[in-house]
Amino acid sequence: MSEIAQITSDSLAAVLENLETEAPIELDLSTNIFDAVDSFAIVDLLLETEGRIEAVYGRYVPLADETIFDAEKSPLKNWATWNAYVEKCIAA
Amino acid sequence: MWRNALQPDQQRAELRFANASIRGIVTTVGDRMVDFVAEAPSMGLSEADVARLQRAIGLNRRQIVSGDETTSDLCAHSARRLFEGCGISPQDCQGLIFVTQTPDYAAPATAISLATRLGMPITSLAFDMRLGCSGFVYGLATAFSLVESGLDRVLLCVGDVASKFVDPTDHAIAPIMGDAGAAILIERRPSASSFQFYSDGSGERALIIPNSGVRKAPEDEGMPQLMHMDGASVFNFTLQRVPSMITDILEFGAKEPDAIDYFVLHQPNKYILKNIQKRMKVDDARLPSDTQSVYGNQNSASIPGTISGFLSDDYSSRRLTSLFAGFGIGLSWAAAIVETDAIYAPATFTGIKD
Numbered sequence: 001m002s003e004i005a006q007i008t009s010d011s012l013a014a015v016l017e018n019l020e021t022e023a024p025i026e027l028d029l030s031t032n033i034f035d036a037v038d039s040f041a042i043v044d045l046l047l048e049t050e051g052r053i054e055a056v057y058g059r060y061v062p063l064a065d066e067t068i069f070d071a072e073k074s075p076l077k078n079w080a081t082w083n084a085y086v087e088k089c090i091a092a
Numbered sequence: 093m094w095r096n097a098l099q100p101d102q103q104r105a106e107l108r109f110a111n112a113s114i115r116g117i118v119t120t121v122g123d124r125m126v127d128f129v130a131e132a133p134s135m136g137l138s139e140a141d142v143a144r145l146q147r148a149i150g151l152n153r154r155q156i157v158s159g160d161e162t163t164s165d166l167c168a169h170s171a172r173r174l175f176e177g178c179g180i181s182p183q184d185c186q187g188l189i190f191v192t193q194t195p196d197y198a199a200p201a202t203a204i205s206l207a208t209r210l211g212m213p214i215t216s217l218a219f220d221m222r223l224g225c226s227g228f229v230y231g232l233a234t235a236f237s238l239v240e241s242g243l244d245r246v247l248l249c250v251g252d253v254a255s256k257f258v259d260p261t262d263h264a265i266a267p268i269m270g271d272a273g274a275a276i277l278i279e280r281r282p283s284a285s286s287f288q289f290y291s292d293g294s295g296e297r298a299l300i301i302p303n304s305g306v307r308k309a310p311e312d313e314g315m316p317q318l319m320h321m322d323g324a325s326v327f328n329f330t331l332q333r334v335p336s337m338i339t340d341i342l343e344f345g346a347k348e349p350d351a352i353d354y355f356v357l358h359q360p361n362k363y364i365l366k367n368i369q370k371r372m373k374v375d376d377a378r379l380p381s382d383t384q385s386v387y388g389n390q391n392s393a394s395i396p397g398t399i400s401g402f403l404s405d406d407y408s409s410r411r412l413t414s415l416f417a418g419f420g421i422g423l424s425w426a427a428a429i430v431e432t433d434a435i436y437a438p439a440t441f442t443g444i445k446d
Contacts, residue, residue, distance in 0.1 A: 018140040039323050040141075043148035043363050062370045064363075066332035069324030 004087050007056060008079075011049040015041055029080040039069065042076065053090060061089050105289040106344055112236035113283035114276060115245075116178045116436030117407070118170040119400035121387050122157035122255070122271035123443025135263035145267070150362025150381075154270040154388025155442060156255040163194045164206045166273025167249035169444040171210050174275045177436040180245065182211040185277070187238050187246035188218040191227035191392050193301075193421070194252045195220055206249065217243075224252070224299070225358045225420025227392030228274075229428050232416070233287040235278040248276040251393035257301055257319045265321050268361070270388020274396035277436075286345035287428045288337065295423035298325040326420070330364050334419050335371050337427050341415065345429035349374060352429070353412040354403060358419055359383035359394045387440070392418070400440040407437040 001009070009027065015037075016025060025036050034042070046063050053061045063086065067073040075085035128151045132142045145151050157166070167190065175182055188210070190203035203218040212218070217238075223230050228250045235246040251273030258266045299321050302312035334357070342349060355374055357365060365381035372379075383390065383398045390397040395416050399407050406412065411433040419425035 015144075018144060020138070020140070039327070040145055040148050044144045047147060047363065060370050062367050064327075064331055064367050066328045068331075069327045071324075 003056065004090065005083050007052045008049060008083055008086055011045060011052050014048050015045045027079060029078075031079040032077050033079065033082065034071075034074045034076040042068065045076075049086065053086075057090060063089055107233055107237070107287040109236045109240055109283070109285045109287075111280055111282055112239040112278055112285070113281045114232075114430065114432050114435055115180075115279045116174050116277045117274065117396045117399055118174040118177065118436075118438060118441065119272055119274040119393060119397045120166045120169045120173075120441040120444060121155035121390070121397070122161070122166070122253070123445070124156050124158040125153055126156055127153050128267050131267065132263075135261055135266065137263050141263075145263075148363055149268070150385045151267050152385040154267070154386075156269070156271045156388070157253050161253065161444065162196055163192045163251045163253050163271075163273050164190070164196050164202050164209075164249075165444055166251055166253070166271065167275055168206060168209055168273075169441065170273055170275035171247060171249060173438070173441060174247075174277055174436065175210075177438060178277055180277065183213055185212055185245040185247050186216045186243040187235070188212060188216065189221060189231050189235055189246065189248050190218070191221045191223055191231040191248070191250040192252055193222060193224050193391070194254070194256060203249070210247075212247075223424060224391050224422065225360070225394065226418035226422065226424040226426045228395045229287065229416055229418045229426035230289065230424075231392070232276065232278070232428060232430070233289070233426070235276070236285065236287075239278055239280045243280075245277060245279045248278060250274050250276070250396065252391040254319070254389065254391055257317075259316065259318045262318075264323060265319060268384070268389045270390050272387060272390035272393035272397050274393040274400070276396055283431045283433075285428060285430045286341065287426065288341050288344055289426045290333065290337065290424070292423045295325065295329060298322045298329065298423060299421040326360075327364065329423055330360065330419060331367065333425055334368055334417060337419070337425060338368070338372055338415065338417060341417075341427035341429055347413070347429055351413055352415045353378065354406075355379040355415045355417070356395050356398050356403070357417045359398060360389055360420065391420075394418075397440065399437055404437045404439045407432060407435055409434055
């Protein structure tokens with residue numbers, strides 16, 4: 001698992017730990033997080049991921065943009081897309 | 093969806109002023125402090141929900157009115173303190189603009205009775221402006237226009253008792269809203285300022301109080317007359333529009349970011365403000381973001397509310413260049429770069445009973 005994939009999956013695990021979801025979320029590359037959790041959990045995931053990126057890379061990388069809550073374009077609708085999105089944000 | 097990206101050659105709503113400035117700012121908040129942890133059970137929130145909402149949005153506590161106090165009551169209190177502090181008689185003020193979404197009545201305009209309550213002469217002008225979170229910047233520009241056009245002084249009153257138009261059990265919106273009313277005195281004095289304005293009615297339903305006017309829309313049938321928020325749409329709108337607006341007003345005002353002492357933005361939630369701050373590469377101290385956590389979302393009063401709540405010493409004591417940005421319901425957003433010089437800016441007043 002790449003460093004970024006580790007960060008994203010650890011972040012999601014931390015968020016889900018305190019979240020009551022109707023059914024357990026099985027994480028694979030096609031998992032749709034956007035439809036599985038509420039908007040506050042998404043903001044929580046952004047915060048958690050940004051915090052872990054800052055701890056590893058030593059700088060703050062803002063992850064939220066106008067696509068995050070877009071029902072059609074959100075990178076969180078597919079876990080592989082989310083990982084690619086985070087990688088792109090770190091590289092920017 | 094919001095309309096397409098702005099065209100660079102598009103005619104913009106932009107204004108510059110050279111002879112209008114802020115003399116003082118006073119903010120009064122509701123007297124009742126509501127602790128988020130204490131109210132959470134009534135909204136069906138678990139301890140884990142509370143923890144993540146506190147982290148994600150910055151919810152902590154808020155100030156709301158008790159009883160039947162209105163926005164105009166809060167603004168009247170602020171205005172009286174403002175006139176006293178500036179040593180100005182209400183008789184020497186020729187205009188009052190009242191920006192709110194919670195007027196005393198649907199008709200007549202609240203500004204007229206507020207002007208009378210304050211002791212302003214019948215030879216003054218008074219009118220309401222129905223705007224929310226962008227309202228302070230719009231009201232300020234309108235007041236500046238009136239002063240540049242000939243009035244000596246204009247009183248701008250902004251605010252809302254937003255707690256009265258939310259369902260108290262709706263955890264998506266009730267714990268966010270605070271009640272505040274601010275008064276700002278504008279007078280003729282050499283001072284440079286720049287303003288930009290934006291409006292996009294295609295986002296009308298992102299924040300709306302259904303059944304609150306004459307229109308009876310089929311999709312509103314049976315819906316309570318309470319604020320409804322599509323949080324995801326508002327979040328997307330903010331991140332799409334606000335950073336670019338800040339870049340544009342800096343360009344229009346011919347200022348580098350380092351020339352701005354304070355970026356005082358509307359305060360919807362801590363995460364959005366932190367995101368904007370980091371994207372704009374502005375240090376923490378120059379972009380305050382604690383208003384939501386202490387007072388709640390003060391709607392059109394959030395910019396003066398942030399100055400009164402967290403920056404009163406600095407605004408009271410020295411010359412400052414500020415960037416103001418308001419954004420929200422409408423959708424409506426606006427920004428300004430304004431100079432102030434040791435204005436009257438006491439700390440926030442809590443409640444109107446003094």
